[in-house]
Amino acid sequence: MRLESLTLRSIRARAVVLKLKRPIVARIATLPDWPLILIDLLTEEGVVGRSYLEPYTIKAMRYLIPALHDFGEMLKGHRVAPVEFYELARKSLHFVGYQGLAMIAVSGLDMAAWDALAKAARLPLCVLLGGAVGPVKAYNSNGLWLREPERLAEEAIELRDEGGFTGLKLRLGRENARDDLRAIHAISASVGDGIHLMVDFNQGLDLAEALRRCHAIDDLGLDWIEEPIVYDNFDGFVRLSSRLKTPIQIGENFYGVRDLHRALQMKACDLVMPDFMRIGGVTGWLRAAAIAGAAGVPISTHLYPEVAAHVMRVTEMAHWLEWQNWADPVLQEPYKILDGMLHIPDAPGVGLEWNEDAVAAYSAEL
Numbered sequence: 001m002r003l004e005s006l007t008l009r010s011i012r013a014r015a016v017v018l019k020l021k022r023p024i025v026a027r028i029a030t031l032p033d034w035p036l037i038l039i040d041l042l043t044e045e046g047v048v049g050r051s052y053l054e055p056y057t058i059k060a061m062r063y064l065i066p067a068l069h070d071f072g073e074m075l076k077g078h079r080v081a082p083v084e085f086y087e088l089a090r091k092s093l094h095f096v097g098y099q100g101l102a103m104i105a106v107s108g109l110d111m112a113a114w115d116a117l118a119k120a121a122r123l124p125l126c127v128l129l130g131g132a133v134g135p136v137k138a139y140n141s142n143g144l145w146l147r148e149p150e151r152l153a154e155e156a157i158e159l160r161d162e163g164g165f166t167g168l169k170l171r172l173g174r175e176n177a178r179d180d181l182r183a184i185h186a187i188s189a190s191v192g193d194g195i196h197l198m199v200d201f202n203q204g205l206d207l208a209e210a211l212r213r214c215h216a217i218d219d220l221g222l223d224w225i226e227e228p229i230v231y232d233n234f235d236g237f238v239r240l241s242s243r244l245k246t247p248i249q250i251g252e253n254f255y256g257v258r259d260l261h262r263a264l265q266m267k268a269c270d271l272v273m274p275d276f277m278r279i280g281g282v283t284g285w286l287r288a289a290a291i292a293g294a295a296g297v298p299i300s301t302h303l304y305p306e307v308a309a310h311v312m313r314v315t316e317m318a319h320w321l322e323w324q325n326w327a328d329p330v331l332q333e334p335y336k337i338l339d340g341m342l343h344i345p346d347a348p349g350v351g352l353e354w355n356e357d358a359v360a361a362y363s364a365e366l
Contacts, residue, residue, distance in 0.1 A: 004120040006080035007044040011072030011109070013065045014038045016362040017058060018329050022155075025145035027173030027204030034326050035364070037061055038354060039068060041112035043080060049116025050352040052327060053108045053277050054303055060101070062366045067093075067105035080120075082113040086283045099255035103278055110281030111307055111350075119349040124310065125282070126344060131313035135341035138305070138323040139167025139196065146171055149182040153190035160191050163337030167196035167223070167320060173204035177213050184220055198249070198320075200226035207236045214244055224249040224271055237268035247271050252302040254279055257287045264295050271319065275302035282311060289315040306335055306352060309344045330358045 016036050024031040035058045041049035055061055071089050078085070089109055093102040118125040124133050140159045144152055152170065159168055170187055172180040188197065199222055205213060210228035217225070224247045229236045231253035241248040247270035254260045255278050263269055274288050292299040293316035300320040301308035306327075312318040321342055328334040332353040336343050345351045 003117075004045065004047075006047055006116055006120050008072070008075050008078050008080055009042045009044050010076065011068050011112070012040040012042065013068040013108075014359065015058075015061045015065060015364040015366055016330055016359055017364040018326065018362055020326060022143040022145065025147065026171055026202040027146065028202055031056065033058070035061055036327060036330065037064055037068070037108065038330065038359065039108050039112045041072075041080070041109070041116050043116060045120070047116050047119050049080070049112040049114070049119065050350070050354070051108055051111035051115060051281075051307070052304075052352070053104060054326070055104065055277070058364065058366070060104075061364070063101050064105050064108070065366070067101065068108060071105065071109050080113055080116050082110055082117060082281075083283055085113050086110050086280065103255050103280060107277045107279070107281040107284065110283050111276065111304075114282040114307075115349040115352065122348050124344060124346060124348065125307070125350050126310040126313040129286075129310070129314045131310075133344050133346050134313060135338075135343050136309045136312045136318070136321045137167075138163075138165065138321040138337060138340060138342045139169060139198065140165040141169045141322045141324050142326075144168060144170035144187065146174055149179060149186045152183055153186040156187040156191050160195060163323070164339040165323070165337070166194065166340045167198065169198040169200055169226075169322070171202060172199050172213075172217075173201045177216060180213070181216065184217065184222075188220075196223045197221075198223045198226060201228040203227045203230045205229055207233070207239065210236070210240060211243065214240060214246070218244050218246050220246075222246050226250070226273075227252070234263055234266050234268045237263070238266055241267060241269055249273055249300070251275070251299075252278070254288070256280055257284055257291065260288045261291050264291065264297060269297075271298050271300065273300040273302045273319075273322070276304040276307060282307060285311050286314075289317070293317050305342060307350050309335065309342050310350060313344070330355055330362060 251272035298319035
């Protein structure tokens with residue numbers, strides 16, 4: 001096989017805003033809308049690499065889209081090489097720092113570059129990376145926000161049955177801790193013993209409250225307790241993980257691989273779940289997965305289920321894929337879930353193609 005050489009022509013980034021079927025209601029925010037940046041990496045050879053970013057807030061797109069267009073101007077005429085693009089783009093923003101919006105923009109570029117390279121090779125990304133097309137174990141994270149506990153029991157059954165899931169994530173952090181316990185018990189009773197339950201506080205507690213609340217749920221057989229305190233309080237996570245039996249999960253807010261490495265060195269968590277727009281796209285994930293593998297720490301994904309499925313097929317300590325279908329309205333062919341497994345299409349690249357009619361309908365003016 002001869003890998004076709006690609007030359008970057010330009011980058012096009014577009015803003016769309018979708019309505020969530022089940023709005024996000026967490027302790028720290030309520031989000032009825034979901035912004036996406038659709039990225040097209042255009043090459044002189046006609047191959048188009050695609051990716052998207054999910055920056056949570058609409059106003060963040062006003063800064064990220066110009067950064068992506070700047071990358072396109074900077075890299076115009078360069079051979080498409082994801083690792084090289086990753087380094088050049090990061091270093092171009094060195095003086096404003098490697099984290100935050102800078103890393104998010106780099107990650108969007110990186111994912112699109114890997115998609116283009118796999119398309120040029122006429123291979124699914126997981127195959128280009130040395131793996132094989134196949135299913136990936138997923139849990140459903142599309143709901144179970146901070147609603148009344150009694151209403152969550154019915155929703156949990158819906159979420160389980162959407163794809164034969166064996167894992168569900170529910171959010172905690174209600175004003176009264178007893179209501180969180182009621183929510184867990186209501187969901188457990190409705191879905192039965194065969195379902196894995198993960199809980200996420202979405203960084204909503206201070207350390208003292210986290211110690212109290214996490215001890216109260218420590219004997220309930222939960223798969224993990226996720227981000228009870230603010231994401232960068234690694235010292236606090238060390239105290240929590242050392243005092244609890246239930247595994248502590250963090251990582252969606254690791255900005256680059258060094259954050260993950262530091263967390264593991266400090267024993268701040270038992271599990272990690274990097275987010276693709278913060279860890280550094282595919283390039284950052286591969287580096288993070290190698291560190292987690294060497295440490296023997298299970299690694300799960302956060303958002304971006306399409307690219308996540310591909311890299312999980314080549315990840316030593318692959319744990320759970322987080323399934324959220326929030327980008328589906330603008331995709332021509334959304335990925336399929338069957339028996340709790342996400343199935344990768346046997347198609348070149350990541351398998352993202354935009355539904356342009358939907359893109360036009362959801363287009364956002366910034």
